[in-house]
Amino acid sequence: MILHKETAQKTAELLLQINAIKLQPQNPFTWASGWKSPIYCDNRITLSYPTIRNYLREQMAKQVEECYGKPDAIAGVATGAIGIGMLVADYLNVPFCYVRPEAKKHGRQNQIEGHVEKGSNVVVIEDLISTGKSSLMAVGALKEAGVNVKGMLAIFSYGFDTAVENFTKNEVTLNTLSDYKNLLIQAEKSNYISADETAVLSQWRENPATWNPVVNS
Numbered sequence: 001m002i003l004h005k006e007t008a009q010k011t012a013e014l015l016l017q018i019n020a021i022k023l024q025p026q027n028p029f030t031w032a033s034g035w036k037s038p039i040y041c042d043n044r045i046t047l048s049y050p051t052i053r054n055y056l057r058e059q060m061a062k063q064v065e066e067c068y069g070k071p072d073a074i075a076g077v078a079t080g081a082i083g084i085g086m087l088v089a090d091y092l093n094v095p096f097c098y099v100r101p102e103a104k105k106h107g108r109q110n111q112i113e114g115h116v117e118k119g120s121n122v123v124v125i126e127d128l129i130s131t132g133k134s135s136l137m138a139v140g141a142l143k144e145a146g147v148n149v150k151g152m153l154a155i156f157s158y159g160f161d162t163a164v165e166n167f168t169k170n171e172v173t174l175n176t177l178s179d180y181k182n183l184l185i186q187a188e189k190s191n192y193i194s195a196d197e198t199a200v201l202s203q204w205r206e207n208p209a210t211w212n213p214v215v216n217s
């Protein structure tokens with residue numbers, strides 16, 4: 001869910017401003033889920049811009065408190081949300097840990113890195129939600145460690161039905177600063193996307209799980 005329309009618009013505007021939105025309809029990206037996509041939203045780039053990362057940090061910290069109350073700790077989903085998660089934890093002055101997709105094969109063989117108290121109230125920070133699988137795996141690991149997951153906050157979500165169903169099934173509340181709908185509005189306003197790219201994106205959005213580029217012969 002989007003909490004504040006102004007934040008959703010501003011976040012989308014900032015992502016476009018720093019070219020964090022990549023379009024490659026002829027040479028699709030492969031997503032974590034294995035889906036092929038003409039678009040990639042690289043939120044990691046925001047960390048390279050102090051003004052923008054400070055904006056995201058403050059908005060996220062405020063929304064964490066607004067949605068879930070002050071947590072005992074913040075957990076970031078590795079690797080995309082380690083940076084932003086740490087910034088949010090720092091702003092709220094609470095402990096931080098991050099969750100790997102799976103346990104390390106060497107060293108201490110941890111999946112959760114850092115210290116997190118059993119029974120503590122934790123909010124999970126994610127950079128981006130496509131299917132929600134990565135985030136929900138992190139939630140699963142935290143719950144297994146005896147943590148009380150209050151909910152999740154991400155910078156961006158594509159708003160796919162699959163993700164909504166996955167979060168509902170796992171009984172995890174998801175809020176995001178911005179989403180695909182707001183991104184498209186801002187991209188059209190600023191002419192970031194050409195008419196051809198808009199056409200590809202609407203065709204892709206109809207069935208993202210099975211989309212493939214039309215190859216001109």
Ligand SMILES: O=P(O)(O)OC[C@H]1O[C@H](OP(=O)(O)OP(=O)(O)O)[C@H](O)[C@@H]1O
Binds near residue numbers: 078131
């Ligand atoms: O909702 P999903 O379908 O799971 O996809 C979203 C996930 O994909 C990206 O991570 P990626 O696996 O590319 O790794 P990274 O965070 O280490 O860059 C992103 O950071 C999310 O965690």
Ligand SMILES: O=C(O)c1cc(=O)[nH]c(=O)[nH]1
Binds near residue numbers: 032033042080128
């Ligand atoms: O699903 C993904 O892997 C994914 C999509 C996207 O737009 N950005 C990203 O970082 N990951």
